[in-house]
Amino acid sequence: MSSKLLVILMILASKSVVTYTAVQSKGQYGLSRVDGRVDGRCTSELESSSLAYAVDTTGSMYDDFMELKKVNSWLLDRVEAKFPCGVRQYTMVEFNDPKVGPVRFTQSKETFDEFFNKLVATGGGDCPELSVAGIKQALLSSPRQSFILVLTDASAKDYSNIALVNEVFSLIRSTQSQVVFLITGMCGSFFDPGYTIYRDIANLSYGHVFNVPLSDLNKVFHYLDFTLSIPVNSSELLFSGDFTALVHTERFLVYGNFSSLMITTDGPINSLQLAGPVARTIHLEVLVSESWGSVRLLKNPAKGNYSIDINAGGVHAIRVQGFTATNISSAASCSECHLHALCEEHADYLQCVCKDGFVGDGFNCSDIDECAYVWTHNCSAGTCQNTFGSYTCLCPSGFIFSGGSCVPIRECDDPSLNTCHPLAQCINELSGYTCVCPNGYYGNGSHCEIDECQRGACGFGLECTKALGSYSCSDPCVSRTVLNEPWRSLDNPRSSTPNCDRSKNGWYQFVGSAGIRIPETCVPIYRCNTDAPVWMNGKHPAMKDGIVNRTACAHWGGNCCQWTSTIQVKACPLGYHVYKIIGTPQSMCTASFCTDPLAVQEVCSADEEWKEGDKGDRCYCKDQYKVSSLSDVRPQLTCGLDGMRASFQKCQMKELDTYFGRENVKDGGCFGFEDNSVTNTFSVLAALQVGGCGVQSYQNGSHVTYRSTFVVELHDGGIIMRNDTLTITLSCVYELDMITSLNLALRPIISSVNITVGGTGQFKASMVLYKDSSYTTPYEGLEVSLSSKTILYIGVFIQGGDTSQYVLVMRNCYATPTQSANDTLKYYIIKDSCPNKQDESINVLENGVSRQGRVSVQMFKFVGDYDLVYLHCAVSLCEVRSGACQPSCTSRRSQRTELDSHSLRIGPIIRSDPNSSAISSSHSLWVLLPTALLLLLIPSV
Structure with a gap:
């Protein structure tokens, strides 16, 4: 009886009481915090799990011990800071070959740290070790709900001991302890039974198998730090699974008021996307993300159904836990939180959480010395200097910390010292620096973005205009300014108020009696109502030339090209030209562009182009x-x-x-x-x-x-x-198909409905009854009379719209004895897009793969006083790009994007068996409708 005695320690204080309960485990006790606060120094959260190490001490573990000893003290210090009033058991189990032991345990983290530092790697020889026996001893020696970490670089030697394995499985179920493997090697492949036993144990205990390189051991302890910071009994497992499929979707339900969800994985995960009842894409806080595993967090999750889309690179596991967080750093008011803590509001309580750079329980937060351990800072060169809540990397005078090194201070070497865009080239100069965007990019160096115009984004014959953050394409033949000014004719002399084109900037088309083209020869001065007439030195392009550059010349002072500029010209399909003009210089005002009054063209139609022919210059057929x-x-x-x-x-x-x-x-x-x-x-x-x-x-x-x-x-x-x-x-x-054959029938039996899809167009869905399996001979008339031996061939198809984007899905096709689609007496041919498997006469030839669907079924009669049969089909469109339109009726249904369903109806169909009226209802029940009977006994959905 004494071995089962619960020891209760009552610690009295001036203001409150703290109670601890001893938890028995094979004669040893680990103390667990129950309630209370002492002198305001302790939070009211429950204790974290007890910690047990099952350690492989064979000779090959020497290098592992060197790395593990560095991070063990760090982990224990952080857990104690988050649970300052906690009393937990630390257990150390050694396993070697051929023995397991010794087993040591303590409630002092200092003593446990000594256990770890005194481990010696020796012995072994062959690769596999007695891992399963070591796990068994750790389970026997630890309190319930302990966290057991298995440290080894080898596969299990004793995986084939069925009795031993079953005992470990039984202990996991009874103790509810979690087993996590930290493995830095193996003796074979990931599929050897000596390795897969680790996955079986982890799966049963909702743990993980982290196969990590030696250099990543400290990263795993960041995961352990978060896991051990979770109080006992504060979490519920919402999902757990081990998978070999590389791409899959899993679902789970969040049913409680959880303060947060934690999603942990092991194995190579390429991408993980969470969707829930509120949003299709949910942002997760990433705590750990490595090739061997990850930890992601979602705070204050909404109740409802969630799904996880996984793209993996190999065997992997997923666990989802929900945290109720009751009594975890909870406070009556935010004023109780420490100065360096945040007060987070949850559904029914407040929680104090230490800020980044601090560690503690929320009521007491102390600064983290990031410089104490090499894996908690990034000062690979220079000196790490701890600051309150953070740290800095110090370099000698005249140097700056950059890229993990201390380098001379130069603006281009430190992004914080210059304003260059990441894509730009920063060039150090004697006084300052310059930023230059690379070729193919647009900007001033402080901002660089792809210059779509340089990459020909607009295509032939179009002008590309680049602006910050965007570009636009325009056809100068459409986007131009029309100038209809008679004074531009080269026949017009200069007036007392000559004109100037200094302000002209853009694409222009000349129209009217003055002419539609700029002259191609030098124009005498004082013409076109200006001093210096501007003409074009070059031939006008044809349409095949696109946009071309030409030289504009101003005639002045006896020089036909006293002033020049580059203009752009394009021949347009309707027989005119457009010109891109960039003004005339200030020094030559007045100067204006002239037009040739002899160049007057008709406007060509779409199938014509302006060219020289046997009937002169005009529009000819292309x-x-x-x-x-x-x-x-x-x-x-x-x-x-x-x-x-x-x-x-x-x-x-x-x-x-x-x-x-x-x-x-x-x-x-x-x-x-x-x-x-x-x-x-x-x-x-x-x-x-x-x-x-x-x-x-x-x-x-x-x-x-x-x-x-x-x-x-x-x-x-x-x-x-x-x-x-x-x-x-x-x-x-x-x-000849089910659609074209309708044109050959005078009165086909058909039912149609219009389907409008936003942004895509209008479709027409039709259902037709055909005579044979070719689906090319429709029945005609207002009704059809058939025997019960006849096969009904039902075809459904869509017309109109863009059928390349959608396929037709027959969702529910059924028969009723009346016209009503809601008749309570229904016989399903297709239900939820899948055929009725209990009727062997049903054959679905096509569904969810094209613009049409085909299904056949043997004619039947409804039991009772019914002679008519009406066929109904609820159809919908499915987007082809979803890739999951074809129904999967033999496995888990794939998620597909379907639009609203629409109903079609054909009938009546009259059964024409001879002497049908003389057959009793009970006889027709078994002889005429053996298959329908089976489904009519099942309530319809």
Whole structure:
């Protein structure tokens, strides 16, 4: 009985009482803080976990001990500072080969530090060690809910001892202790059983396996510092898992008022993204992030469902804990917090937390001496000097700490001493410095950004204008200023008030009677109502030349090029030119740009360009439309879903001195017409509807050909006409599918609904009932009568919009005995995008992979006094870029981006079995509908 006695130490103080409870473990006790405060010096938080080390003491651990001894004291000091009133047990278990032990424990961190410093690495020989036996002894010798750290550089030798392994598993369940492995080596691969046993133990205890290089040991202790700073019983495990899949998504529920969530990982994690009920992307505070593991923190998480998207580089583990933090540095008011602590407000309490650079329990915070340990500062060169709440790196006089070294003070060597942009080149000079952006970048050196204009971002024939933070593209043929000033004509003499173009800056187009082009030859002085006329020394470019540079010359003092400047010129598609002018110099005002009154052009259409031809300078058909006789006219044929289109270029008729309009087409009432002034085309349209206006169709097993012929009688636009005719035959071949086959049916049984997608356009979704598995012969009429042996072939498809962005998903397809989609009697063919597996006649050929869906099912009759069947389908569009549109009906469903669903209905379908009325309901229940019976007994969702 005495071995189970609870020892209660009552420590009386002037204002309050602190109570500690002894926790028994195999005859040893670790004390745990229960409640209270002594003289205001102690916080009211619970104690942290007891700490146990299971240490491999074989000879190969010598280098590990040298590194571990440096950080052990640091870790224990920080834990004690955060729990100043705590009494915890420290346990040291040694394991070697062939024995395990000795086992030492103490409540004094100083004594425990001595245990660690006296460890000697010796013995061993073969690589694997008795790790599992060492873990067992640590579990037996430590209080419940202890933190057990296993230090080794080898795999387990005793992994095959089933009884020993099962005993360790049982102890983990009963003690609820957490086992974390710190491994600096192994005897084989990550998949050897001597190594995978570590992952099994860590997984069961919600611990981790950190396989780290020797140089990173101190980084792991930063993780341990945070973990050991968590009070016992203040956390709940929300998620735990070990994974071999490299890319996956996991979900968990946050159901309580937690002050924070901690997400810990081990193994190579490339990226980790958390989404929750409030935001799809949640920012996490990163405490540790290394290739071997990480610790991330989220404060004040909202209740609800969360998901973690993982992209990993190998085997890895994830643990998620929620902290209630009740009684952790809690305060009645913020005034209780230390001067160097922050007061954080949680759901139902206040918490005191020491600021960065300080350590403590929030009521007492002391400065951290970062210079005491090499891993807590970054002064690799120079001298570390501790400051209150931080530290500085000191260098000798005349030097500055930069990049871990003390270097001579030069502005370009220290970003804090210059204003150069990180991309700019900083050049030290005798007095100061200069900043120069690299080639291809825009800015003054203090700011540099990519110069998209230098990289040809706008493309051929467009002007690129760069500004800070942006760039813009413009077509000078569109973005220009029109100048219609008659005085610019080179025929105009100078008046008493001559003009000056000093303020002209930008792109300009000249129009009007004065001419549309700048002269290409020297203009006499005192012309164009100015003193020094400006002309262009060079030829005007063609459209194929894009934007070109030319020299502008001002004639003065007997010199045709007394003043020059560079201007830009572009030939525009409609037969005019635009000029980029940057004023005239102050010294030559008055000077103005002249125009040639002989250069007056018509405006060319889209299929024309200005060029020299056999009819003079005018707009001609572009080369691809050039014709010399009527026999050269070839309309462009377009085969659309709804019709055939023959498009004629109007410039061809213009060059042949003829006219073509709807009145020239014989039987014009059978066709549609379109006159497009933008493309300068005239089009004749023939609808894809068999039986009207001579449209004919021809079918084979896989394609259908539509053919239509029309005759055009041409004339020159006068009061008489010649016998010039064009006979045009349109012929389009379509693959015979569920959509094109509808044009061959007079009254197909079809149901359609319009779907509008913002920013994308409008789609039309249709459902059709087909006669066979080719899905090319639709049933016709208002209803259809079928036997119970008939197979129903149901096709669904979308038309219109940009179908390259979306695919069709059949979400729920079912039958009802009435027109109502909400009829309580439903027989599901497809449910949640997956087929009804209990009906072997259902065959889904296509769903979530293209613009159409196909499913078939054997005809049936509903049990009871029902003779009609109506088919309903709820469909939706899924974005192709999501990559997860095709339903996965054999494994966990993939998350996909679907838009709102829309319902379609076909019916009625009448069962036409002979003597159907004479069959009793019980007989039809088993004979006519054996499959439907099974599902009708299941409540519909």
